[in-house]
Structures are given as C-alpha cells and as structure tokens.
Amino acid sequence: MPIAEPTAEVTAVDAVDPALRRGLLTCWTDVTNAGGAVGFVPPVTEDDVAPVLDALIERVSQGRERLVVLWVDGEPAGWAVLSLSVSPLRRHWATVLRVQVHPARQGQGLGRALMTGVHDVARDCGLEMLHLTVRGGYGLEGFYAGLGYREFGRMPGAIRLAPGDDREEVHLVVRLRDPGQPSC
Numbered sequence: 001m002p003i004a005e006p007t008a009e010v011t012a013v014d015a016v017d018p019a020l021r022r023g024l025l026t027c028w029t030d031v032t033n034a035g036g037a038v039g040f041v042p043p044v045t046e047d048d049v050a051p052v053l054d055a056l057i058e059r060v061s062q063g064r065e066r067l068v069v070l071w072v073d074g075e076p077a078g079w080a081v082l083s084l085s086v087s088p089l090r091r092h093w094a095t096v097l098r099v100q101v102h103p104a105r106q107g108q109g110l111g112r113a114l115m116t117g118v119h120d121v122a123r124d125c126g127l128e129m130l131h132l133t134v135r136g137g138y139g140l141e142g143f144y145a146g147l148g149y150r151e152f153g154r155m156p157g158a159i160r161l162a163p164g165d166d167r168e169e170v171h172l173v174v175r176l177r178d179p180g181q182p183s184c
C-alpha cells in the first residue's frame, strides 16, 4: 500500500486558538534548544518562551504583526511573523521575524515553502519589500539568497549572545512587487 505524502500548506492566521498557541510554543522552544537563531539563547523552557509568545499573539490580534503558519498534515510545523511599521512612511514594507521550522521537519524543503507563503501573504497585503536580519556565523544567508534576498549591510556586535560573545547582524532585503497601495 503506498505511503501518503505529508501535505503542507501555509496560511495567515489572525486569531490564535489554544491548540495553535501550544503548537507555536512547542516549536519555538524546540527550535531554540536545537540551536536555532530565533530571539533566545538556549537552553530555554516553555515558561521562558510563553510570555514572549503571548506578547507576540497580542500584537497579532491588534493587527501590528501578521502571523504566517506552516501546517503539515494539519499540525503547525513552522511559522514566521511579518512586523508592520506604524510609520506612514514605511507602510510599503515589513520586517520578517522568527522564521522557523520544527527541528523534526527541517531539511525537507518546508522552510522554502514557509517563506514562499510569507511572500504570498505579504504581496496580498500590498507590501513591496521585506526586510529581515540574520545572526552572523549561522550560515543562514544561503537559505535566504535562494529565496531572492540580497545583503545590504552588517551591524557589528549587534547581538550579545553572552558577555564576550557579540555577533554581527546581517541585513537582507527582497523586492516582491511594484509600488501599489498597501492594504494591511
């Protein structure tokens, strides 16, 4: 009997229910503890991550950030957020934050699928460009280069992982569409 391939889809989510919150929390905690560069220094517990996640969910409910979820077989397997600017001069672009795929699902093309979905959501909002930063020394630039991002600068010492362990932050940008009217 043939084995069914997992089905993956990427959707924007406006309201986070308790089941999705649990999935996001597990993912963020596990990704961090596997060495992922998503805002924490490992090791972390779910108790460390929960208040930061809840603040994020609050910003999503206020429309300040857009949550984009990667679902595999109906379960959350990764996610990212689009952080929108409050400045009317910066409404045509957003910053992508917290890009992550659960460690059990990495290396299967799902990170690319997640980011392609993030780009679709951003285009649907009328966003023309996306900005994101990566920690230097993690080799992540190659992942984003494959999605069309180009580097435009590095801030030395921007990230302090521990006393005496400062890392540069690499700034990347991708252009998505021609100028138009933002709707998010």
Ligand SMILES: CC(C)(COP(=O)(O)OP(=O)(O)OC[C@H]1O[C@@H](n2cnc3c(N)ncnc32)[C@H](O)[C@@H]1OP(=O)(O)O)[C@@H](O)C(=O)NCCC(=O)NCCS
Binding pocket: 031, 035, 036, 037, 038, 098, 099, 100, 101, 102, 105, 106, 107, 108, 109, 110, 111, 112, 113, 133, 134, 135, 138, 139, 140, 141, 142, 143, 146
């Ligand atoms: C970065 C991450 C989202 C990539 O997801 P993934 O599902 O493992 O990536 P994919 O399998 O879709 O890989 C897509 C392509 O990027 C490449 N790639 C993936 N991770 C890479 C890395 N760290 N460095 C360089 N290239 C990478 C893959 O080789 C693949 O290339 P190919 O198409 O030529 O074969 C995932 O590894 C992750 O969650 N990492 C931990 C969290 C993190 O550090 N996020 C970055 C925040 S800026």
